[in-house]
Amino acid sequence: MQYQIKFLNQAKKFLKTLDQEKREYIHTVLVRYSFDPLKYAKKVRGGDYRFRIGQYRAIFRIYHNVLLVEVVKIGQRQNVYEGN
Numbered sequence: 001m002q003y004q005i006k007f008l009n010q011a012k013k014f015l016k017t018l019d020q021e022k023r024e025y026i027h028t029v030l031v032r033y034s035f036d037p038l039k040y041a042k043k044v045r046g047g048d049y050r051f052r053i054g055q056y057r058a059i060f061r062i063y064h065n066v067l068l069v070e071v072v073k074i075g076q077r078q079n080v081y082e083g084n
Contacts, residue, residue, distance in 0.1 A: 003034045003067045011058070011071045026074065029053045037062055037069050044081070048072065056080075 007015070015023050033040045033051055037060075041049040044059065051058040057080040059073040073080060 001035075001067060003037055003062070003069045005030055005034055005069050005071065007071045008073075011074045014074045026053050026056060026058070030058065030069075030071070034069055050080075052077075 015026065018026075030051070030053070037049070037051075040051055041060075041062070042052070044050050048059050048061055051060065055076055056074060057077050058071050059080060061070045061072060062068070063070065
């Protein structure tokens with residue numbers, strides 16, 4: 001079953017800084033991962049998870065009861081974990 005993907009403001013803001021090709025690539029990968037999110041995820045500090053999407057990382061929370069992946073933050077791998 002596919003999980004719904006929701007982007008929080010910080011993730012939306014970062015996506016707006018990217019060119020359309022990179023945005024589409026990230027979106028395509030997230031949709032693919034949304035069918036079985038824990039298969040592609042790695043747990044990070046604070047109970048959140050992360051997806052690896054090329055040079056980018058998407059930090060997210062997962063809600064199994066409502067089939068929701070809430071993307072908290074997206075960024076380049078060297079910067080995304082700051083403040084997390």
